Amino acid sequence: MSDSSNSLLDFVSKDIEESFEKFLEVANAYSEDAVYVDALITDFSAASEELLASIGNVILSIHEVAKAASEGAIGTGEIAEKVANITAMSSEITGQVDITRGSSVRLHKEIAGFTI
16 A cells, blocks of 8 residues: 555656646746737727727718818809809890890981981
8 A cells, every 4th residue: 555655646746746837837828828919909909999080080081072072063053053144144135235236227227317
């Protein structure tokens, strides 16, 4: 029994102690890896927040450009409407000028009939 006890003690002191030391090494490696992964995820989170802010700024810029384009289109429509109104008035004035010219020609003919 003494031999068996000594064998058991040798097994525990050598094999189990070596296994336990390897277990501690693996645990330490996992701990270091966890610290590295935590730092990596923190950096990734910060980069994601910066990207989100940049995307927000781009969206705001696109909105402002669309708003300016819309205002420009409205202004262009108003200008086109005013040009159409001016064209209509010009046509009306041209008609009145033609009428006045005809009246002027008739008046000139009638005055030509008078002798002084």
